[in-house]
Amino acid sequence: MENHLIASMLAATIVSGTPLILVAMGELVTEKAGVLNLGAEGMMSIGAVTAFAVALSGGGPVLAVLAGMAAACVMALAFGFLTLTMMANQVASGLALALFGVGLAAFIGKPFESTPLPMIAPVPVPLLEHIPVLGPALFNQQAMVYLSWAIVAAVLYFLYRSRWGLVLRAVGESPSSAHAVGYRVITLRYAAVAFGGAMAGMGGAFISVFYTPLWAEGMVAGRGWIALALVVFATWRPLRVVLGAYLFGGVMIAQLFVQGSGVQLDMPAQLMSSLPYIATIAVLVLISRNAHTIRLHSPASLGQPFRPDA
Amino acid sequence: MPYDSRKDVRKDGRRPRCLPAMAALPVLLAMSAGAAATTATNAAPAAPMKTCFLYSNPIGESGWTYQHEQARKAIATSMAGKVTTKYVENVAEGPDAERVIRNFVQEGCKLIFTPSFGFMEPTIKVARQAPKVIFMNGTGYRTAPNVGAYNARYYEGRYLEGVLAGHLSKKGLAGYVSAFPIPEVLQGLNAFTLGMRSVNPNAQVKLIWVNAWYDPGKERAAANTLLTLGVDLLTYDTSSVAVVTAGEEKGVPTVGYYSDMSRFGPKTNLTSVVQTWTGFYTKTIEDVLAGRWKAAHTVGGLREGMIKMAPLNASVPADVREKFAAAEKDITEGRLHPFAGPILDQSGKQRVAAGQVLGAAELDKMNFLVNGIDGTPPK
Numbered sequence: 001m002e003n004h005l006i007a008s009m010l011a012a013t014i015v016s017g018t019p020l021i022l023v024a025m026g027e028l029v030t031e032k033a034g035v036l037n038l039g040a041e042g043m044m045s046i047g048a049v050t051a052f053a054v055a056l057s058g059g060g061p062v063l064a065v066l067a068g069m070a071a072a073c074v075m076a077l078a079f080g081f082l083t084l085t086m087m088a089n090q091v092a093s094g095l096a097l098a099l100f101g102v103g104l105a106a107f108i109g110k111p112f113e114s115t116p117l118p119m120i121a122p123v124p125v126p127l128l129e130h131i132p133v134l135g136p137a138l139f140n141q142q143a144m145v146y147l148s149w150a151i152v153a154a155v156l157y158f159l160y161r162s163r164w165g166l167v168l169r170a171v172g173e174s175p176s177s178a179h180a181v182g183y184r185v186i187t188l189r190y191a192a193v194a195f196g197g198a199m200a201g202m203g204g205a206f207i208s209v210f211y212t213p214l215w216a217e218g219m220v221a222g223r224g225w226i227a228l229a230l231v232v233f234a235t236w237r238p239l240r241v242v243l244g245a246y247l248f249g250g251v252m253i254a255q256l257f258v259q260g261s262g263v264q265l266d267m268p269a270q271l272m273s274s275l276p277y278i279a280t281i282a283v284l285v286l287i288s289r290n291a292h293t294i295r296l297h298s299p300a301s302l303g304q305p306f307r308p309d310a
Numbered sequence: 311m312p313y314d315s316r317k318d319v320r321k322d323g324r325r326p327r328c329l330p331a332m333a334a335l336p337v338l339l340a341m342s343a344g345a346a347a348t349t350a351t352n353a354a355p356a357a358p359m360k361t362c363f364l365y366s367n368p369i370g371e372s373g374w375t376y377q378h379e380q381a382r383k384a385i386a387t388s389m390a391g392k393v394t395t396k397y398v399e400n401v402a403e404g405p406d407a408e409r410v411i412r413n414f415v416q417e418g419c420k421l422i423f424t425p426s427f428g429f430m431e432p433t434i435k436v437a438r439q440a441p442k443v444i445f446m447n448g449t450g451y452r453t454a455p456n457v458g459a460y461n462a463r464y465y466e467g468r469y470l471e472g473v474l475a476g477h478l479s480k481k482g483l484a485g486y487v488s489a490f491p492i493p494e495v496l497q498g499l500n501a502f503t504l505g506m507r508s509v510n511p512n513a514q515v516k517l518i519w520v521n522a523w524y525d526p527g528k529e530r531a532a533a534n535t536l537l538t539l540g541v542d543l544l545t546y547d548t549s550s551v552a553v554v555t556a557g558e559e560k561g562v563p564t565v566g567y568y569s570d571m572s573r574f575g576p577k578t579n580l581t582s583v584v585q586t587w588t589g590f591y592t593k594t595i596e597d598v599l600a601g602r603w604k605a606a607h608t609v610g611g612l613r614e615g616m617i618k619m620a621p622l623n624a625s626v627p628a629d630v631r632e633k634f635a636a637a638e639k640d641i642t643e644g645r646l647h648p649f650a651g652p653i654l655d656q657s658g659k660q661r662v663a664a665g666q667v668l669g670a671a672e673l674d675k676m677n678f679l680v681n682g683i684d685g686t687p688p689k
């Protein structure tokens with residue numbers, strides 16, 4: 001295949017994986033703290049519509065992303081209030097949040113449905129962008145793509161190299177022990193939930209402001225749910241989440257390229273469209289088929305409410 | 311959508327009767343009343359006829375439902391005093407639709423438009439129990455004494471878009487982002503390709519199925535993929551504005567569908583097939599009011615004004631404009647049929663012999679791609 005084709009496939013793969021990485025990183029940290037927030041799709045939608053509204057009113061991309069993060073964060077905190085303070089069921093509350101968020105975003109977005117924004121130009125990295133094939137694919141991307149890499153690095157460092165990361169994981173594994181040694185479990189969980197919300201908002205903002213610069217009802221199109229599944233199939237390990245997200249984006253883009261290249265595969269297009277899901281799940285299941293590692297990485301108190309003794 | 315999941319039509323017998331929903335009826339009624347907007351409550355003395363519209367999608371700013379809503383608004387203004395109108399949007403096909411249609415009847419709607427293929431069965435079912443109410447189902451095919459069906463020959467506009475593409479694609483290579491391989495979509499794809507090849511016999515159409523009516527992210531990724539693969543003109547039958555905006559950004563011409571898309575691509579959107587229902591709806595209402603309405607399956611195209619072409623972009627050169635106008639006139643006046651033979655399919659097999667045209671029944675069952683389309687055939 002010609003170099004520019006490979007480069008543009010790679011570039012498209014990275015772009016389509018980026019929102020998944022952002023949202024999944026937030027969810028991973030939330031779940032590591034022992035809280036299962038299934039509301040990603042709703043928080044993404046709210047983030048997307050808010051960011052779009054701000055961008056449309058001339059706020060600029062930075063302000064737009066921040067607004068999207070803040071809006072989704074507020075939703076996440078509402079979820080936190082229900083589940084952490086009021087001890088409501090996390091699964092039910094998360095599902096409610098997802099449905100509510102998608103509906104509310106559609107309602108808020110009515111006035112600017114299908115009003116496109118100008119595309120935001122990619123930011124080339126000097127020197128690196130000239131590397132053959134990889135240069136144009138990796139280093140001539142939206143600023144948000146580089147930011148997503150920085151966030152992955154930060155999450156990795158935080159979870160596995162910092163003291164507070166250790167504490168957060170302890171809260172997810174054994175909240176009562178963490179509480180016994182004097183950590184404020186509920187506060188930490190609120191922080192993790194808020195981070196998850198902000199990241200979902202960022203993922204949503206990426207979709208509506210950078211990826212496809214427009215707002216339309218339902219444009220998140222299930223990416224929140226895919227991100228949730230990625231976290232589980234990646235057995236709560238950040239790098240596997242990244243692998244899964246790019247794999248998903250990559251297979252989706254590849255099947256578009258295969259179709260567009262006129263390669264006649266003896267396979268219905270509908271089945272081709274399901275390949276990203278099948279391939280991602282298959283690969284992630286294969287690399288984590290050791291039951292021991294799954295047990296090791298799944299936060300032990302995931303989804304269980306915790307009430308500190310007075 | 312007009313063409314939603316033909317395979318998905320559930321037969322009446324299989325649809326669960328929803329008792330809990332009946333219990334919740336007062337709440338649901340209140341909700342649907344809240345979701346609906348009523349207009350034109352011009353209290354004329356001679357009791358205006360209540361005309362109601364059921365939409366499967368949110369109205370939005372372009373697309374299928376938007377075009378029906380444009381017609382409803384036009385009627386509410388032009389026929390104020392004779393009719394009052396009401397609509398409910400974003401109603402799922404299936405039991406939900408049946409409930410809303412029934413509700414329309416109870417509220418005294420005398421004429422009910424249900425423009426979606428998936429509303430066909432619920433419409434027929436309610437119509438049986440409300441013989442005095444007249445129903446009009448868009449894109450379905452079943453009729454009854456009080457149920458009419460209607461649809462448009464969208465492919466006529468697609469052929470014209472192909473003619474334009476044949477003139478304006480320098481490489482003779484267009485990209486097509488498509489939703490699902492159902493007959494209506496295949497008609498559009500094939501007509502576009504035949505139109506393009508009527509101008510440039512070597513023209514090719516690269517095709518990508520996104521398997522979604524609506525996923526702006528994926529539609530955009532597909533458009534970008536096609537551009538990377540070298541197409542220099544884009545079109546689509548999905549529902550978002552993603553392909554048109556992608557073309558506008560890259561400076562690549564596009565031809566659009568459903569609505570006039572020029573405001574999403576002021577520099578590059580050449581034209582669009584615009585679905586215009588106002589004339590047909592006005593005539594239907596007049597027929598009902600005059601007592602001369604009869605149940606029929608009406609299919610109209612350019613001639614009947616059920617579709618029209620959006621004004622051509624200023625960038626289209628004068629000689630192409632003339633050829634486009636000539637082809638439009640030929641189709642409108644019946645001299646040119648987009649599916650006139652000889653037509654070969656992708657494998658080179660002759661599907662329509664020279665001197666013949668595809669009939670309505672064959673069009674309804676279209677399941678092949680014509681020669682010149684570079685893409686996967688339907689399975």
